[in-house]
Structures are given as structure tokens and as C-alpha cells.
Amino acid sequence: MKAMILFGHGARDSRWREPFDRLAQLWQAQHPNTPVELAFLEMMQPSLEEAVSALSAKGATQITVVPVFFGQGGHLRNDFPVLLEACQKQYPNITLSATPAVGEDLAVLQAIVDFGARTL
Amino acid sequence: MKAMILFGHGARDSRWREPFDRLAQLWQAQHPNTPVELAFLEMMQPSLEEAVSALSAKGATQITVVPVFFGQGGHLRNDFPVLLEACQKQYPNITLSATPAVGEDLAVLQAIVDFGARTL
Numbered sequence A, B: 001m002k003a004m005i006l007f008g009h010g011a012r013d014s015r016w017r018e019p020f021d022r023l024a025q026l027w028q029a030q031h032p033n034t035p036v037e038l039a040f041l042e043m044m045q046p047s048l049e050e051a052v053s054a055l056s057a058k059g060a061t062q063i064t065v066v067p068v069f070f071g072q073g074g075h076l077r078n079d080f081p082v083l084l085e086a087c088q089k090q091y092p093n094i095t096l097s098a099t100p101a102v103g104e105d106l107a108v109l110q111a112i113v114d115f116g117a118r119t120l
Helices: A014-030 A048-057 A074-090 A105-117 B014-030 B046-057 B076-089 B108-120
Strands: A002-008 A036-040 A062-067 A094-099 B001-007 B036-040 B062-066 B095-098
Touching: A002 A014, A002 A048, A002 B108, A014 A036, A014 B036, A014 B108, A048 A062, A062 A074, A062 B095, A062 B108, A074 A094, A094 A105, A105 B001, A105 B014, A105 B095, A105 B108, B001 B014, B001 B046, B014 B036, B036 B046, B046 B076, B062 B076, B076 B095
Parallel strands: A002 A036, A002 A062, A062 A094, B001 B036, B001 B062, B062 B095
Antiparallel strands: none
């Protein structure tokens, strides 16, 4: 079974996660057969490993991790691959893969441009 | 004249800003009469004040600042309003306003869901 992890940075303020909760709800409503979990790099729970564990318990065999970041800096280029590899070693029966950051996607950028245009 | 500032967090790795540069290019191509500048909270230039200064020099009288952040945590709830107010005091002849973070916009979230769905 395929599953999805939406991976964000995390922040001290718990309200920071609200758009991530909405993202997961949108995903689940539109893709009811593909379980989704949030995961955070730091300052918020669950961790990537906890999210993989939760999806494994639901029977996931292929998990795609989508980094919900704009830019690809040190967190995504250095920290994230290490985390992902550690999770892969811990769950050898699951195929873990990762997409580029969502900020690499032209449609995401266009949605931001359109948001800005509506506010003018 | 109206103008736009796309305001991001900033990062140590200069490659982090690539999606922001693309955003500004998209904006300018689609809205050639509304000048745009990037601005960053930390670790990257220009600052918000520098971006306001640059747009002021181009004749901007109304500037909308779009926070290109997913969540609204301490940076947007605490640091950003202070910065914005300081800029407003420094440029009293410009009307500065700010939108919610782009992560509050349903169409932006939907674009992220669609990006994830295309990778499955």
C-alpha cells in the first residue's frame, strides 16, 4: 500500500502547524486510499521516523515523502537525506522515496503569484 | 503606483532562494506594471527595509508584502509586524500592507496536494 508523508520544518509556536494540518486533511479527503502523516524536522512531533512507523503499522509498503519547504537549503540537502536513510535502514521492508521540495513545483509557485495578485 | 514584496525567511545556503527568484520572475512576467522585490527576514539580502527603499525609488506608493511562509509562527506573529511598522515609519508616504502567509491560502495548499498526487 502506498502512503504519503508531508514533511515540514517545525516551529516553536504550535499555531505554525495549522496549514500542515489542513494539507493533511485535504490530502486524506481527496486520496482516501493513500494514508497520510505529517512529520517535522525539529520542534514539532511526529518525527520522520515516527511517521514512517505509524504508516508501517497501517500496512504501508511504499512511502513518498514530500518536503513542504520552499527552498532547498541545508535542511533538505544535508539533514533530510541522513534522516531518510536512517528510516530506510530501520524499515527495510518499506520503499521510502522523496520528491523535490514543493517550492520547486511551478504550479505551487503560480498559486502563490495568483494569491498575491488577488490581494492587489 | 502599486508594488509587491515577496517576503521569505532566508537561509545560509544561497541555493535556498532559487524558488523565490523564480517567483519574482513569474510575478514580473505576468504583472509587468507592478514592480516586485524579494525581501528576507534573516541570512539573505535584501532586508524588508532595503526592498521598500528600492520600490520607493521606483515610485511605489502602495506596497503589499506577501509573506512566503507556510505557517504563521513567531517570525510572522512577532518579528514581522515590528519590521513592517519600522518600515512604515521610515517611509510615511508609502502605504504598506501585508497579506496572511501564503500557506493560509487554500489554492496554494491544493497545489501542494496536487504536486504530491502527481508523484504517486
